[in-house]
Amino acid sequence: MSDLLELQRRFAAAVMHPLTKNETMPRRRRDGVANTSEAAALIKPNDRLTGFERLEIYNRQYWFRLYTSFEEDFSGLRAIMGSTRFDRLMRDFLTECPSESFSLRNLGSQLEKWLLAHPAYLEPRSQLALDMVRLEWAHIEAFDSGEDPLLDADDLASIDENSRLHLQPYLRVLELHYPVEDLLIELRNEAGSSDSSSNNASVARKTRHVRRVAMLPPEQIFLAVHRHQNSVYYKRLDREDFRLLQLLLSGAPIGQAIDFAFEDSVIPEDARGPWLQQIFASWSTFGWFTQ
């Protein structure tokens, strides 16, 4: 193996290893390797710092940068869990799923999957917390995904039940068990008006959020997370809209998507034609149908 590759692997193993409770570099790692001897082997001390202390600067910097990014992406989850439990989840998730992308934007891409495999982290409000994670990730995707050219009126007129419609890459639909979008909007509004450099103020806000969130009653909702004029919006959907969009997004032909939408529907048979016309017209106005 090249010396350079070996050095980079050893340095990275130390830097990406979790910090201690006091946010310092552990003397011994979970795999039994002593950071003290690794640091001594790799890094020169200077007149003020040992090799260990110099390596520790990078270890701390790595985690603080990841934490800042992750906390920003999942501020809603943090409000639900409280900072202590959130911190543990964040540390363990990022230890098991370190970034595999050049962009920090993708840091939380595996979070939902990881939480489904490690449900204990979210108890006792698992469903609420998981709903929030799904909403916050959908928001990130809706924010900067592509926007394709719109389907024009002629294209729309020529579609039939066998056509497959393309929808905007930024559009996401979610089935949720709590109205987490109201909560997230509220949290973001409050965060936006606060002075982020004041630590005391943010601690006070956090405890209040946790209490209020605990009282949020469950409610089944369907949500479209989309973008209009470069702002992300949450739009409540009916059960039928949701099922229709869900199948269209999966690439199913229109006929099949419509059948799925009306399964066990309360919309009377004779009202379904006008309902469909109206819904397609309004989605077309949102610019959701693309070429």
Add this chain to the structure above:
Amino acid sequence: MPANRFNGFTEYGVGIGLRIPHYQHILTRKPLVDWFEIISENYMIDGGRPLQVLDQILDQYKVVQHGVSMYFGSVSDPDPEHLRRLKRLVNRTKTPWLSDHLCWGSVDGRYTHDLLPMPYTWEAVKVTAERIRGVQDFLEIPVVVENVSSYAEYHVSEMTEWEFLNEVVERADCGILLDVNNIYVSSQNHGFDPFSYVNAVSAERIAQIHIAGHSKFEKYILDTHDHPVLEPVWQLYARTIERAGPTATLLEWDDNIPTFDEVHAEALKANRFLHATAAKISAPVSEFVFQGAAQ
């Protein structure tokens, strides 16, 4: 006229980093700014507001791309998706050159999102120069590499940082983005004379200069980009343009960001040095060469 072969952008003047808190001010007030430096990674996306803002900026200003995750010194190959997105952005911005750091930061497909220090070895020279050449060939625009600030040195190093920098850029045949604040920070952390660095670096390859403020801790200095530029950094800047000629200069300010006008005013302080150097250059060539080579 360019002051050196890699410095085709002598006339670029003083730019500032495009940062989100200033978006609104820039778009509504349209301040007079020579150019903006953008962090490439913030715009290597498919759509949405950041690209809309970028397009509006591009309508009115010159933009230069600066990257933070190419990791020229990483042994692992760059992610093809990264290169593809970067090239798409290069086509959008028409950036005249592209900079990223002389560091490593990823290994085996895992990213630290940090600018980690290189061991100054001959193997690292070879690997890094090859990577820079590959990126330059793919992007088809000049690449310039920036010296990082560091807090650690390796036992295995076989040369000084400036020797390493010179060897890499020579073999890669690329330009240098000389960050004089980083030189100052590293000189304090590693106990060398920052002027030895500035005087030894291949001046004819300096295509751009970074200036910035930093934070001082008890035992080390951290490159935090959250303060005005300090006097010793201005002195290194003056010496650099004395050697390289007037060079596109950028002020970095990434944390505790003050108002746009404050950042801009701080950046424009560079003009007093740039103008003085330009005046010297218009003096007879022999005199300038003599002064530049004096140390």
